[in-house]
Amino acid sequence: MNSIRLTFMVVAFFSGIAGALQIPTLSLFLTTEVQVSSLWVGFFYAVNAGTGIAVSFLLAKKSDRQRDRRNLILICYLLAAGNCLLFAFNRNYLTLITVGVLLTAIANTAIPQLFALAREYGEKTSHNVAMFSAIMRAQLSLAWVFGPPLAFMLVMKYGFTAMFMFAAGIFLLVTLLAWWVLPCVVRTEEGNVAVDPPLRQKGAFDKDVGLLFCTSVLMWTCSAMYLIDVPLYITAELGLSQSLTGWIMGVAAAVEIPIMILAGRYVNLVGKRPMMAGAIVAGMLFYAGMPWFSTAGGLLALQAFNAIFIGIIATVGMLYFQDLMPERAGMATTLFTNSISTGVILAGILQGVLTEYGPHSSVYLLAVLLLLIALPVVCKVREV
Incomplete structure (x- = not known):
């Protein structure tokens, strides 16, 4: 593996x-530090995701028209560091849901642009x-093995300010x-969507892209909904330790890694559509089991199904969008990440209510x- 590919992995990991x-502790931060109710927590997630969709689409459109997207990635990471500092030293809900949400929206564009x-x-x-994409995506899961337990350890020992400052330092790194290692990949004029109208007809407005x-x-x-709810469910309803949330997420992320690598290896053999359908079935088993397990051991064991669900949709889902829109990598990856953001909007509202x-x-x-609704929908998407 050359130094550039290794740097892609390291950047994705950090x-x-x-x-x-930040993500596993956000609902806890809003309820304990900012001191708002569940409805306002859900509203924050919805506004955060909605702003992210609008900003990322604008930036994706701009990035696909430029000949190189590296500078945009650098700007996004710098603003991510600034956003962490804002959350470290501010506890005003109005400031966080305006300035903080805008900075988060720009910062979150870094990952789809990196991919x-x-x-x-x-x-x-x-x-x-x-x-290559599967191994890179596995770096994010590897990060989630260590990140959530570390987050809750920092919060419990040193507080949210220290945790957000630590995150800011990572973004600066x-x-x-x-800036130092990632390459400038200059695209040819033929790949520019601004001068390729037929490609536009086959990409953003394609029926299969819409179904996916x-x-x-x-x-x-x-x-x-699970990520927002599980820290509150474990502590408020089950009466278990806050740190268990971090361990649960870490275990799921650890199991996701081999699943992602296997998915990347066999996706062309098995097919994207069957893999996505299988992931949905695993997800149904996971969420159906959540209300029935009230012990730490049961919740940890259940993460195997969650890992299959997330490991496949996070890897194969992104590849599916990119293969349906082969000449618009920025827009395809942003559509994938914006489907996540749209899900967060709905999840924030639904979980809060x-x-x-x-x-x-x-x-x-x-x-x-x-997921019962999603299963027949994904079966209608054409295989590529």
Whole structure:
């Protein structure tokens, strides 16, 4: 493996670490530090995701028209560091949901742009793009093995300020690595969507892309509802330790890694559509089991199904979008990440309403229902 491919892996890993410090603790941060109710927590997630969709689409459109996307990645990582510092020293809900959300939206564009750059680099160097993407995505899961337990350890021992400052330092390190080593992959004029109208007709407005987007939204809504709810479910309803949340997420991420690598290896043999359908079935088993397991051991064992679900949709889902839109890597990857953001919007609203007026188990039962809807939809997407 050459130094550039290794740097892609390292940047993806540390980006994942920084994200894994913040995402699992955000709902706890808003309820304990900012002191808002479940409804306002859900509203924050919805606004955050909605802003992210709008900003990332604008930046993706711009990135696909430029000949190189590396500078945009550097700017996003710098703003990510600034956003961490804002959350470290501010506890005003209005400031966080305006300035903080805007900075988060720009910062979150770094990951899809990084994967788009990696795909372009893989194609230029005749590297196995599916395997390269899967190994890179596995770095994010590897980061989630260590990130959530580390996040809850930092919060419990040193507080949220120290945790966010640590995340800011990681983003600054990532910025330096990306600036120093990541390549400038200059695209030819023929790949520019601004001068290729037929490609536009086959890409963003394609029926199969729309079906895949709807499927992805439903799947990520389930995952986001789980991520928002599980720290509160474990502590408030089950009465278990806060640190268990970190261990649960870490175990799931550890199991995801071999699943992602295997998915990247065999996706062309098995097919993307069958793999996505299998992931949905695993997700249904996971969410159906959540209300029935109230011990640490049971919840940890259940993560095997969660790992299959996330490991496949995170790897194969992104490849599916990219293969349906082969000449628009930036837009394809952004559509994938925006399906996650759209899922977070729905999840924030649904989880907030359900837990405000009902038990936490209703969140997981709804997730099963959403996946039952997603299964026949994904079966209609053409295989590529």
